[in-house]
Amino acid sequence: MRILLVGSGGREHALAWKLARSARCEQLWIAPGNPGTAEIGINVELDASDAAGIVGLATREQIDLVVVGPEAPLVAGISEVCEAIDVPVFGPSSQAAQIEGSKAFAKALMAEAGVPTAAHHVFEDAAAAHAFVADQGGTWVVKADGLAAGKGVVVPADHRETLAAISTVAATKAGTRLILEEKLSGPEVSLLAICDGEHAVPLLAAQDHKRIGEGDTGPNTGGMGAYAPTPLLPADQAQALVDVVFTPILRTMASRQIPYRGILYAGLMLTPDGVRVLEYNARFGDPETQALLPLLKSDLVDLAWRAATGTLKDVQLSWEAGAAVCVVLAAANYPDTPRTGDPIQGLDTLPADVLAFHAGTRRRADGALVTAGGRVLGITAVEADLAQARQKAYAAVDQIHFDGMQVRRDIAVQGVR
Numbered sequence: 001m002r003i004l005l006v007g008s009g010g011r012e013h014a015l016a017w018k019l020a021r022s023a024r025c026e027q028l029w030i031a032p033g034n035p036g037t038a039e040i041g042i043n044v045e046l047d048a049s050d051a052a053g054i055v056g057l058a059t060r061e062q063i064d065l066v067v068v069g070p071e072a073p074l075v076a077g078i079s080e081v082c083e084a085i086d087v088p089v090f091g092p093s094s095q096a097a098q099i100e101g102s103k104a105f106a107k108a109l110m111a112e113a114g115v116p117t118a119a120h121h122v123f124e125d126a127a128a129a130h131a132f133v134a135d136q137g138g139t140w141v142v143k144a145d146g147l148a149a150g151k152g153v154v155v156p157a158d159h160r161e162t163l164a165a166i167s168t169v170a171a172t173k174a175g176t177r178l179i180l181e182e183k184l185s186g187p188e189v190s191l192l193a194i195c196d197g198e199h200a201v202p203l204l205a206a207q208d209h210k211r212i213g214e215g216d217t218g219p220n221t222g223g224m225g226a227y228a229p230t231p232l233l234p235a236d237q238a239q240a241l242v243d244v245v246f247t248p249i250l251r252t253m254a255s256r257q258i259p260y261r262g263i264l265y266a267g268l269m270l271t272p273d274g275v276r277v278l279e280y281n282a283r284f285g286d287p288e289t290q291a292l293l294p295l296l297k298s299d300l301v302d303l304a305w306r307a308a309t310g311t312l313k314d315v316q317l318s319w320e321a322g323a324a325v326c327v328v329l330a331a332a333n334y335p336d337t338p339r340t341g342d343p344i345q346g347l348d349t350l351p352a353d354v355l356a357f358h359a360g361t362r363r364r365a366d367g368a369l370v371t372a373g374g375r376v377l378g379i380t381a382v383e384a385d386l387a388q389a390r391q392k393a394y395a396a397v398d399q400i401h402f403d404g405m406q407v408r409r410d411i412a413v414q415g416v417r
């Protein structure tokens with residue numbers, strides 16, 4: 001099969017690595033890709049959101065299957081334009097991707113499907129939300145409705161902070177509509193499922209680490225590391241959750257004529273009162289994918305094809321025994337304004353069985369590899385258990401250097417018992 005992968009981050013390097021391992025992958029193109037994917041397939045200089053460019057490439061190269069990594073091209077409608085030229089796409093339509101693109105849409109869907117989630121209220125502007133909180137009192141989680149690159153949610157400590165958060169969130173680019181949610185507590189777990197519009201096949205449960213600082217302190221990032229499986233949600237419990245968090249959503253979306261095909265990512269909170277869905281994402285998590293795919297034994301090309309063509313029924317995944325840990329190496333000044341251009345050393349010294357997924361890297365004209373984004377690399381190790389996987393990942397991390405490198409030393413600690 002001739003496959004086109006869209007995106008350029010660490011998630012896409014992991015996807016390219018896994019797709020290329022399939023006997024069914026004849027040739028792989030990545031638009032635009034990164035220096036890591038350049039070693040696996042053919043990078044094509046195209047913006048991930050350039051739908052016309054993607055369609056042109058798919059036609060020219062007679063692509064059989066398009067796999068979409070990031071959310072922005074999905075929300076912009078890349079699936080529809082590919083389907084219009086009869087190329088199956090692993091990724092939802094723009095309407096279905098609203099499950100991530102609009103939190104108000106997602107909450108309404110959850111209510112209709114009977115999915116357990118935080119109680120919520122939707123407001124068209126900050127003034128209305130402010131009036132509600134002033135009247136009701138209490139502490140509410142404040143969320144922007146639209147995509148805000150991780151900056152659209154504030155979890156306030158008290159009533160006063162709630163009022164301040166309404167103004168902060170309303171000022172983001174995500175639009176003026178706001179959601180106020182009941183504040184829940186508990187550990188968070190990411191549960192992803194491959195969906196074909198009707199059936200959902202769950203992956204292992206993973207945990208990511210969003211804050212920049214150890215012990216989950218400091219500002220939010222795209223993710224500083226991840227591990228899988230997490231003992232917080234063993235495989236049998238994850239399987240049992242399919243009928244709670246995925247199947248009802250697929251059924252409801254199908255009944256609204258917006259079938260969901262692709263990866264559906266449920267952000268779960270394990271509260272004292274049971275599992276609650278905090279949000280859905282319309283794609284693989286980054287960096288969860290860099291921990292999950294190295295554990296997956298099943299053929300990803302086959303799975304993506306089945307999801308895209310509605311033939312996932314009765315499919316079961318097979319997994320490596322053991323666990324995977326992915327540690328992200330971030331640039332100086334991340335997450336504010338990451339410094340770029342720092343030369344990266346030591347990648348060539350890593351053991352063969354450690355995976356170094358590129359995210360924000362660039363090849364200079366002289367061939368040197370330098371930093372080119374906030375999250376630079378994701379270093380993944382797979383071992384018999386989490387403790388050993390951690391050890392191996394960090395031993396590899398210690399062989400890599402670039403000026404200003406930021407690393408959290410506590411990735412997966414919560415999973416090691």
Ligand SMILES: Nc1ncnc2c1ncn2[C@@H]1O[C@H](COP(=O)(O)OP(=O)(O)O)[C@@H](O)[C@H]1O
Pocket residue numbers: 118141149150151152153155181182183184185188267278279
């Ligand atoms: N109802 C809630 N109660 C407590 N914390 C929450 C709640 N909703 C979200 N959060 C916290 O805020 C984070 C971001 O919220 P989420 O809905 O996942 O938005 P996004 O990922 O789009 O920024 C979550 O990972 C969680 O830590």
Ligand SMILES: [Mg+2]
Pocket residue numbers: 267279
């Ligand atoms: Mg989230």
